[in-house]
Amino acid sequence: MSDFKMPSLGADMDAGTLVEWLKQPGDKLGKGDVIAVVETQKGAIEIEVFHDAVMGVHLVEPGERVTVGTTIARLDDGEIEEPEHEAAAPPSALPATETLAPAAVAHIRKPEEERLKITPAARKRAEEMGIDLQIVSPDAAGVIGLAELEAAAKGQTPILTRTKAGIDPVEMRRAIAAAMARSKREIPHYYVSSDLDVTALMTWLEGENRKRPVAERLLYAVPLIRALCLSLAKTPELNGIHEGDVFRPDEAVHAGIAVSMRGGGLIAPAILNADTLDLDVLRKALADLVQRVRAGRLKSSEMTSATVTISNLGEKTADMLMPVIYPPQVAIIGCGQIRETARFKSGAWQARRVMTVTVAADHRVSDGRIAARFLNDAQRQLDHPEKL
CATH class of the missing domain: 2.40.50.100 (RNA polymerase II/Efflux pump adaptor protein, barrel-sandwich hybrid domain)
Incomplete structure (x- = not known):
């Protein structure tokens, strides 16, 4: 035992x-x-x-x-x-x-008195998802649990609008604050930023999406994450866990993806082996992860396996993000919004699209030279999006 x-x-x-x-x-x-x-x-x-x-x-x-x-x-x-x-x-x-x-x-609430035998968790989830309990088949013991509810949801069009779903926003904010305070207290952060040129990426993406059905089109976050993960695979000093005064780099890149939650708050579950996934697999994994974050259904392996975190602010947000490392990880990559700027390239001024990418890393494990090397490699990846 x-x-x-x-x-x-x-x-x-x-x-x-x-x-x-x-x-x-x-x-x-x-x-x-x-x-x-x-x-x-x-x-x-x-x-x-x-x-x-x-x-x-x-x-x-x-x-x-x-x-x-x-x-x-x-x-x-x-x-x-x-x-x-x-x-x-x-x-x-x-x-x-x-x-x-x-x-x-x-x-089970009064199992002898109620026709439906359903756990409180399943009853609560059914209300949040808009599922009629009359269509849900119980298990062999005659009880409706979360597993039976999920099976029923696949047979109809559930309203996946988990709002607070029992989550106390005050407690969640306290938990986030405690973790970030610990991070800043225990981890000697350093920051390195660079304006990465994403013009080639966006031009390629626009052409690629014209070839695809609407449901299979790529958000720019997908090739961006792919490029960053490929560069992280070459930079083990930024990809791993520091515990007990020992750093353990990881051969695989399990990328924690920061996702905002409805009602406020942030969570960063991992896409496992993200550096090995092609764009279409990564697209599906990202969409699934975001949907389950918003529905409040994640797996423990996704919450405990991340070796690095990527936080992308998205469009119409801010130019730069200075993120805080999520312990026991040793790095987090912060990506600002894409913006247009003038750059002198090939002997002339050109309008280019750039994104400020910031590496926050643990000085116990690496230094600024390592982060700069990572950013340079990421730029090379983004210059050839057709190879991602």
């Missing part, structure tokens, strides 16, 4: 509230399976298991708020395949007489 603990889903999280168990004692678990939903200051996060196991006992009931590192369940790490001979049920399994898991029962 092993302990499954409340994970840390970012530097701004010290505790979380268990919303719902999605796996019950005795269920077989595969790597990557979502076993629970945890509410944090930034929304509901789906918690994954990272190895094959069997769900043992639940040690925390839905609705309980527990600190990071608290054991919330036990997993049986032994053989998952059923033995050929009959064996006694493991002590962690539910008694055969039980028809509903304790976690589900705890979440």
